[in-house]
Amino acid sequence: LASRMRVKASEVIAKLMGLGVMATINQAVDVDTAMLIATDFGYEVEQGITEEIGIQLLEESQEGGVAEPRSPVVTVMGHVDHGKTSILDAIRKTDVAEGEAGGITQHIGAYHVRSSAGDVTFVDTPGHAAFTEMRSRGAQVTDLVILVVAADDGVMDQTREAISHSQAANVPILVAVNKIDKANADVDRVKRELSDYDLIPEDWGGQTMYCETSAKKGIGIDELMEAIQLMAEMLELKADRKRNAKGRVIEAQLDKGRGPVATVLIQEGTLKVGDYVVVGMHSGKVRAMLDDRGRNMKTAGPSIPVEVQGLSGVPQAGDEFVVVTDEKMAKNVSQARAMKAREAELGASSKISLDKLFEKMSEGDVQELRVIIRSDVQGTLEAFAKAAEELSTKDIKVRVLHEGTGTITESDILLASASEAIIIGFNVRPTVKVKELAVKENVDVRSYDVIYHALDDIRKAMVGMLEPTY
Ligand code: GDP
Numbered sequence: 070l071a072s073r074m075r076v077k078a079s080e081v082i083a084k085l086m087g088l089g090v091m092a093t094i095n096q097a098v099d100v101d102t103a104m105l106i107a108t109d110f111g112y113e114v115e116q117g118i119t120e121e122i123g124i125q126l127l128e129e130s131q132e133g134g135v136a137e138p139r140s141p142v143v144t145v146m147g148h149v150d151h152g153k154t155s156i157l158d159a160i161r162k163t164d165v166a167e168g169e170a171g172g173i174t175q176h177i178g179a180y181h182v183r184s185s186a187g188d189v190t191f192v193d194t195p196g197h198a199a200f201t202e203m204r205s206r207g208a209q210v211t212d213l214v215i216l217v218v219a220a221d222d223g224v225m226d227q228t229r230e231a232i233s234h235s236q237a238a239n240v241p242i243l244v245a246v247n248k249i250d251k252a253n254a255d256v257d258r259v260k261r262e263l264s265d266y267d268l269i270p271e272d273w274g275g276q277t278m279y280c281e282t283s284a285k286k287g288i289g290i291d292e293l294m295e296a297i298q299l300m301a302e303m304l305e306l307k308a309d310r311k312r313n314a315k316g317r318v319i320e321a322q323l324d325k326g327r328g329p330v331a332t333v334l335i336q337e338g339t340l341k342v343g344d345y346v347v348v349g350m351h352s353g354k355v356r357a358m359l360d361d362r363g364r365n366m367k368t369a370g371p372s373i374p375v376e377v378q379g380l381s382g383v384p385q386a387g388d389e390f391v392v393v394t395d396e397k398m399a400k401n402v403s404q405a406r407a408m409k410a411r412e413a414e415l416g417a418s419s420k421i422s423l424d425k426l427f428e429k430m431s432e433g434d435v436q437e438l439r440v441i442i443r444s445d446v447q448g449t450l451e452a453f454a455k456a457a458e459e460l461s462t463k464d465i466k467v468r469v470l471h472e473g474t475g476t477i478t479e480s481d482i483l484l485a486s487a488s489e490a491i492i493i494g495f496n497v498r499p500t501v502k503v504k505e506l507a508v509k510e511n512v513d514v515r516s517y518d519v520i521y522h523a524l525d526d527i528r529k530a531m532v533g534m535l536e537p538t539y
Contacts, residue, residue: 147217155284206387233471308371349388427533
């Protein structure tokens with residue numbers, strides 16, 4: 070700005086300070102600030118097409134391509150030790166490309182399996198925490214969830230969490246009842262328990278597909294792969310492979326020899342070596358791509374995970390990547406994004422809180438108050454969930470996303486953050502670490518001793534009568 074106006078940078082910085090903006094010499098300022106400053110120096114700022122709009126135009130110009138079927142992207146969830154890893158390993162063994170020359174399994178965060186039933190991409194970090202962390206960054210990469218439940222153990226805490234996290238994200242669930250080789254396996258018990266969570270088996274007149282597996286003995290794995298394909302067909306998953314690529318970062322790190330590397334999952338289009346990309350707040354040119362077997366790839370299409378080299382920095386899991394026309398645009402967009410992220414960090418939160426509920430309802434922003442409940446005793450959970458949902462009016466529905474006994478967890482905070490929910494705890498207090506995460510994620514966590522007070526606060530919030538607490 071200073072050089073365009075032919076004044077010293079220090080003069081511009083001094084003016085900025087006068088406005089209360091502590092800027093450094095290479096910092097970007099927003100348009101409004103630039104306008105104010107320029108006026109002081111006798112110039113006028115004209116707002117042209119920003120690079121973000123440029124991307125939008127680029128995207129719109131590519132619409133209308135042919136959407137073709139793509140393979141499903143699957144995340145495996147379930148309670149610890151119920152067999153998530155074992156099932157993933159067993160599936161990997163069914164890969165028809167297994168043993169093909171020049172491929173040694175690499176851990177890049179996701180992998181693509183070619184089976185006789187069809188192709189499937191698996192996200193390699195099983196579990197609901199990783200799933201929801203991605204979602205809290207706006208990334209929804211999973212098309213369907215395989216919920217693994219051990220037939221000898223039944224529904225446990227993390228099973229319930231996995232269900233809440235999947236359902237909050239509206240991702241359909243396929244159940245794998247595992248460990249059926251065990252003497253004390255009881256498949257019917259698992260079906261009964263899961264029926265309480267809207268996962269009623271098809272053979273009981275419900276909508277949920279169940280597979281019976283033994284990862285250890287390799288039983289039911291082919292059927293599981295077929296069930297995944299069946300569900301994928303029903304979901305009609307499609308993508309246009311002709312357009313410029315876009316997708317999400319699955320994981321990323323700084324590699325000693327190769328610099329920043331990121332595993333990206335292509336969601337639309339085809340990524341090519343030599344493409345200019347924006348990845349989160351970084352940019353770059355795709356120098357090389359490796360698949361999940363460490364093989365060099367020249368192109369990668371929808372639902373394919375590849376490890377990309379050539380980025381200017383290490384992005385975060387969940388970040389969006391998009392191919393742009395040239396290097397200049399890549400740099401400009403990534404800078405614009407970095408600036409926006411800084412502003413968002415400094416600016417007020419837009420997350421939901423009980424204090425702001427009425428305001429947001431009035432603006433038409435909220436039609437649903439989502440709550441996560443934690444209590445020291447089961448009885449309180451049931452009573453409160455029922456009473457809270459009964460508070461629903463024609464303007465706003467109260468919906469309980471998850472309930473559980475015991476203290477508020479980090480996974481609760483992430484679920485609340487990703488789903489714009491509030492957390493209500495009865496006689497439970499979050500740990501310092503969980504509190505810090507809540508502050509960072511802007512999640513409203515409220516603690517009560519009695520049900521009545523919590524209900525009262527919700528009722529008041531719904532009509533704009535809740536006194537703010539500081
Ligand atoms: P995760 O924590 O859900 O990833 O569970 P793992 O895959 O690590 O499995 C936990 C334990 O259960 C391991 O000792 C596995 O060998 C065992 N296991 C997994 N699947 C089966 C199965 O189908 N039958 C039996 N008997 N054991 C299994």
